[in-house]
Amino acid sequence: MKLYGFGESGNAYKVALMLELTGTRWELEFVPFFTGGARTPEFRALNPMGEVPVLVDGDLVLTQSGVMLDHLAQVTGQFGGPRAEVLRWLLWDNHKLSAQIGSCRFLMNFLPEEKRPVGVIPFLQGRLRAAYQVLEGELSRRDWLVGDAASIADISCCGYLYYPEPYGFDRADWPAIGAWLDRIAALPGWRPPYDLMPPAFK
Numbered sequence: 001m002k003l004y005g006f007g008e009s010g011n012a013y014k015v016a017l018m019l020e021l022t023g024t025r026w027e028l029e030f031v032p033f034f035t036g037g038a039r040t041p042e043f044r045a046l047n048p049m050g051e052v053p054v055l056v057d058g059d060l061v062l063t064q065s066g067v068m069l070d071h072l073a074q075v076t077g078q079f080g081g082p083r084a085e086v087l088r089w090l091l092w093d094n095h096k097l098s099a100q101i102g103s104c105r106f107l108m109n110f111l112p113e114e115k116r117p118v119g120v121i122p123f124l125q126g127r128l129r130a131a132y133q134v135l136e137g138e139l140s141r142r143d144w145l146v147g148d149a150a151s152i153a154d155i156s157c158c159g160y161l162y163y164p165e166p167y168g169f170d171r172a173d174w175p176a177i178g179a180w181l182d183r184i185a186a187l188p189g190w191r192p193p194y195d196l197m198p199p200a201f202k
Contacts, residue, residue: 089153
């Protein structure tokens with residue numbers, strides 16, 4: 001399979017991690033995102049949304065990380081689970097967690113300070129605290145988000161939480177989340193984001 005992405009993309013990392021954890025053969029098509037790599041006519045022909053990741057599996061072209069994780073769970077037979085419950089967490093992650101982290105982390109680390117809109121970062125961090133509380137509560141009661149083993153629900157929700165850049169998340173404040181991240185990192189094949197894909201921001 002071919003994955004279009006770059007190191008800073010937490011959504012691309014989720015898919016790259018799933019490919020590694022399942023032992024799937026894949027190659028990276030690096031997208032120089034910060035210099036317009038996702039806005040070229042060639043890339044827009046692949047994904048009119050102008051976003052990474054994109055996963056190509058033979059003649060099948062997939063966009064949106066949750067769709068890719070679901071596809072990989074089905075074709076590999078790994079990291080699945082009760083589908084409705086798994087999809088519930090994938091949709092929650094994309095709306096409440098990853099989208100907020102992605103925006104907050106971008107503003108704090110990859111956008112010049114003079115261009116950062118006033119008040120947006122604290123607003124996003126407030127929304128993130130609410131999301132962390134949901135995650136912490138669930139993981140205080142169980143080891144995995146769905147069932148008795150890791151699933152794509154865990155892979156989706158954990159993706160951005162392994163990045164080193166600051167965005168207002170401290171494991172020490174969320175012990176159940178921290179222990180869960182350690183459990184995921186102990187899975188055979190786990191690697192951190194920048195070990196799987198090089199950064200695009202220079």
